Amino acid sequence: MHFQFRKMAASSEPLQVRLQVDVSRLVQGTGDIKIPQPLLAELKAAYVGEDTVDVQGKLSVELDMSCSRCLKPVHQHLDIPFHEQFKLVKQPEEVQDENDDTNYVNDENVDLVPYVEESFVLHIPMTAVCKETCKGLCPSCGADLNEGTCDCDTEVVDPRLAALKDFFE
Numbered sequence: 618m619h620f621q622f623r624k625m626a627a628s629s630e631p632l633q634v635r636l637q638v639d640v641s642r643l644v645q646g647t648g649d650i651k652i653p654q655p656l657l658a659e660l661k662a663a664y665v666g667e668d669t670v671d672v673q674g675k676l677s678v679e680l681d682m683s684c685s686r687c688l689k690p691v692h693q694h695l696d697i698p699f700h701e702q703f704k705l706v707k708q709p710e711e712v713q714d715e716n717d718d719t720n721y722v723n724d725e726n727v728d729l730v731p732y733v734e735e736s737f738v739l740h741i742p743m744t745a746v747c748k749e750t751c752k753g754l755c756p757s758c759g760a761d762l763n764e765g766t767c768d769c770d771t772e773v774v775d776p777r778l779a780a781l782k783d784f785f786e
Contacts, residue, residue: 618729620662622629622705625670625764638730640678647778649715650741651681658733660699668705669719672729675699676737685744686753772775 618636625632637655645646660674676697684691702719720732726753752762757769 618658618733619670619726621728622664622668622670622671622703622725622728625662625664626668628664631661634658634660634674634729635663636660636729636733638733638737640734643734643738644741649683652678653681654679656737657731658699658729660729662729665702670703670727672703672732673700676733676740678737678773680741680745682742682745684747684751686746686751686762688754689747691745691747693745694740695742697736699733699736701729703727706721736739 628634636658640656641652649706658676662672665671673762678695682691704719755767758767760767
């Protein structure tokens, strides 16, 4: 998906964009994240003056992940807000300011797909939980503690104090 600064400046109406982006390659190799459908980007690009285009909207995607505690499948729907501003300049390297959120570009055509992909990657949840009260798996035998308890000894003794454990018995 591209927009052109010259066309945006000449148009009085904002550009409405509805785009599907395949982001499955971005999570390839993670193993626990699957994306059953492409990401849907619903964006509105508007020329705001001084060779600047403001792009706002929302990204929607469905994720299939594994619970980080019990490894059961978890389905999540993400709604990601999207807002980027682009300014056309001749030498973008000289203008960039660390505290400025504007993207300085020197090309008349701007491809929004890399910015959409970046926003998606930044909003992927680090962990997924099937429910807040998930107890997870037993670290000794691997039993699902949500379905019942196991007979494993769960008392944790600091190895530095293991000799004192027998002293009090």
